[in-house]
Amino acid sequence: MLFSSSLQRQLSIIFGILMVFLVIILSFLIGQRSIQEVQTEIGDSLADMAYLMGDKLDRYMWSRNGEVEIISEMQTIKEQENLNEIDQLLNQVRESFPAFSWIGLTNEAGEVISATDDILRGIDISERPVYQEALERPFIGDVHEAVLLAELLPNPTGEPMKFVDISMPITTDGGVFTGVLAAHLSWEWAKEVEMAMLNTLKGREDLEIFIVGKNHDVLLGPEEMLGHTLNFNELKHAEPDQAAWAVEKWDDGKEYLTGFALTDGYRDYEGLGWTVIVRQTVDEAYAPTKEMLSYFIVCGIILAVLSSLLASLVARRMAAPLKEISSIADRLRGGEKIDIPIYRGIEEIESLSISLRKLIKQLTKTETDLVEMENVASRDHLTGLANRNGLERYLDRVTHENTPLTILYLDLDGFKKVNDTLGHDAGDQLLIETGRRLKQNIENGEFVARLGGDEFILVLKSPEDPVQRGIDIGNRIVSMLGDAFIIDEHIVHVGCSVGGAVYHPEINNITSVIRLADEALYKVKRTGKNRVYMSEAH
Incomplete structure (x- = not known):
């Protein structure tokens, strides 16, 4: 019952976590997609709104500019003879279009000769941009605060007054410049467009x-x-x-x-x-989307609770056979040979028990085959010593022990002569006997391997004086292999050259040390053979 309860609890937690995880993932994906769609939709609507308002502003300014232009083309304005008539005209325009805060007409010198409500009449505005910029062509100025008109026009709000200037040069039919028609548009019209x-x-x-x-x-x-x-x-x-x-x-x-x-x-x-x-x-902008995600998460949590309860019920039926399978697995792990029984009733459990039976048989066979293949792949078939694969596996293991190692790289002097005079079978016998003698020079945990041909390598554990131990063992090997060999009733003499190097875990790596030992061997071969030389390089 304890196992059944544990499984029930675990499956409930797993299903609950899984559902919560799915809800979070789905919420994230849906949320990201929804936010992107909402962002694009709202962004496009804001951009469209900005465009529409910009278009309204341009059309409004075009209309006001056109109105000022029409007035400037009127004969009464051009002739400037009847100022009373001009006054009435300008006041009528301002009443019809309240956006015009002030309209005035100047003479050629820039003096205001007619204006709405007589404001600025007689004032020289020749230095103002509204006059200066309109001497040769129509002028529309950007928004600016009132200067001359600030104290002269009514201002119910008390806020700083702002205007947009529109002015037109006035010329006679003969092309003679007679003055400027200037208008100040109240910036309030832009606020009206905004409110609309x-x-x-x-x-x-x-x-x-x-x-x-x-x-x-x-x-x-x-x-x-x-x-x-x-x-x-x-x-x-x-x-x-x-x-x-x-x-x-x-x-x-x-x-x-x-x-x-x-x-x-x-x-x-x-x-x-x-x-x-x-x-x-x-x-x-995202508030509606976030509310929808919150609702989705709450529903997901409720679903997770329900899923956990369902998992608890399922676990009760699964508990008994799984407990038995677990017990058998423990016995198999302990080395006991036993078959897993086939459980009926729940299709998945039945399929599991059958699969496990087949798996155990296959694993047992595979393990046996792997051990055999591993031994074959790591051994030299002639001498029974380790080969290069075996050496690599040994070095992978021993270099993690952080212990200094002495590497002795050796080959036989005169081996080719034995092959040439007595034949390859005799050469093989010589290699087998060489391997047997080399194994006599290593201690427990140390290693000897044949690399190929007449080349061998020894790995010695030397925590105290690795160089001296390499010299001692190397000299012993030179002496031992210098003793006569009896091969097919023939007395055979060969020599041995040994190169060595020391591996320090904190200084160098094993590959470079083997290369140094190999170089030391060839130095011996070049300088007399049949002796030992330890590399001093690191």
């Missing part, structure tokens, strides 16, 4: 609209932002007549979905290079 746009978006009171000048200064927007300079890369790369959007981090530290459109004028009105921006905080 927002009124069409019921339920989206969280949107904010900005109008930004060429220098990226805020001309229209929240009061605390007026005059601030915006430094968005997207604004610098905005293209005329194209709307776009991006997620931007503003100066208040919040991220906003930001739609923007660069105005490009309308018809013959070239525009002032304004950029319209519509923004909404990311939190407010």
